[in-house]
Amino acid sequence: MVADPLSQVFSALADPTRRDIVARLAVADATVGELAAPYDVTVQAVSKHLKVLEDAGLVSRSREAQRRPVHLEAEVFDLMTKWIERYRRQAEERYRRLDDVLRDMPDDVRPDNPSQEGSPP
Amino acid sequence: MVADPLSQVFSALADPTRRDIVARLAVADATVGELAAPYDVTVQAVSKHLKVLEDAGLVSRSREAQRRPVHLEAEVFDLMTKWIERYRRQAEERYRRLDDVLRDMPDDVRPDNPSQEGSPP
DNA sequence: TCCTTTCTCAACCTTTCGGTTGAAAAGGAC
DNA sequence: GTCCTTTTCAACCGAAAGGTTGAGAAAGGA
Incomplete structure (x- = not known):
């Protein structure tokens, strides 16, 4: 699980759902629930996708009560x-x-x- | 195996060996054997990598006697x-x-x- | 013709990936 | 305190990825 950064970023963006999440985060920050809504998968699956994006350095997550707003880190x-x-x-x-x-x-x-x-x- | 083009290109470049192959092809065209030489894997494995790169449109292969020179297609x-x-x-x-x-x-x-x-x- | 070289195909194996369900953690709200 | 919401963690499952070995195709040279 200690892949080089470039491999992590490329493979994070190799998934269409994750690319779509990035596209939506470019417009505005969003919570996990908001991000999961449009897709036909469970919130848990989206949470996993976000972990992949976070490990690749593409997004960061803060805290706001129970919610975890997700923010795009475009520098990567x-x-x-x-x-x-x-x-x-x-x-x-x-x-x-x-x-x-x-x-x-x-x-x-x-x-x-x-x-x-x-x-x- | 009918992934969208963007997913194919990103996932093709998610592998470090394949990125290295692309890097070397940017310098000069090469045969499968030449490309396989530096790596600690079989020629068959490299042949598979080249198929992935070809399906993603990143390389093309021609014919020259038994050899199959590989050429980088940078437009993708x-x-x-x-x-x-x-x-x-x-x-x-x-x-x-x-x-x-x-x-x-x-x-x-x-x-x-x-x-x-x-x-x- | 037979032999050698170069490369791909086919079958198999192990690990990773994307998904599921179910339970638990973290915070309000009442 | 007891609920309710939001999110993650854990275990599991099927499919795909990346590797192997072994056989076969394709082309030239002896």
């Missing part, structure tokens, strides 16, 4: 976006370099390009 | 970043509005603010 999103952007940029950089190489390459050594196959008549 | 990242940014922005917008309300509120109706408690002597 940065963890993911940083990871994603890093590899997206890296992959794009690769394409850029590949384009450069192909452009600078003399025709007689350039590998076949499907989009050029069937030379014009 | 946009799906996630769009989802994340939407709710991050929404949450930030909420804070902005809350700040406005508190600023425009007369002191005698403004709710207690912990950071203001213990009025200066």
Whole structure:
């Protein structure tokens, strides 16, 4: 149960119900009961979902009499976006370099390009 | 096995081995054997991981004799970043509005603010 | 042709996940 | 105090995840 933070966040958001909970918490804080209402599952199941989100650092819970208002902690999103952007940029950089190489390459050594196959008549 | 695209991408990246595979594919395409080499698991296990990544649209596999070079498809990242940014922005917008309300509120109706408690002597 | 390499498929096993029910903890309200 | 509400904890269940081994498909080279 001591998974790395990135795995926790990704797997927390892999569940559609939990993503929906996050979406609703982006609009306003809510209690467990309020959050559970729209779904066709027990309050206990939603309480478990909230524990997963809390362990991932995506939400925090305070206290207000018996109620436990849930609050979205949006900062954790940065963890993911940083990871994603890093590899997206890296992959794009690769394409850029590949384009450069192909452009600078003399025709007689350039590998076949499907989009050029069937030379014009 | 017919999960929605967003769930598939998030859960594909919830596994550290699969994230590592994506990281390495951002540098260069690779065969299944090459990808499996650094890990302490069988090639079959890595082949399964690649199937998960492929089903999520994160990689594609071509053919080259017996080898099946794997290629990163970085466009799918946009799906996630769009989802994340939407709710991050929404949450930030909420804070902005809350700040406005508190600023425009007369002191005698403004709710207690912990950071203001213990009025200066 | 037979052999080797590379990879996937199939069956199985163990652990985790998302759900249930039932009981108990934590706070008001009366 | 006794209720009632809200939430969590504990035990259980079925399905899916991630791993294994063993067999088979696909392609090239001897």
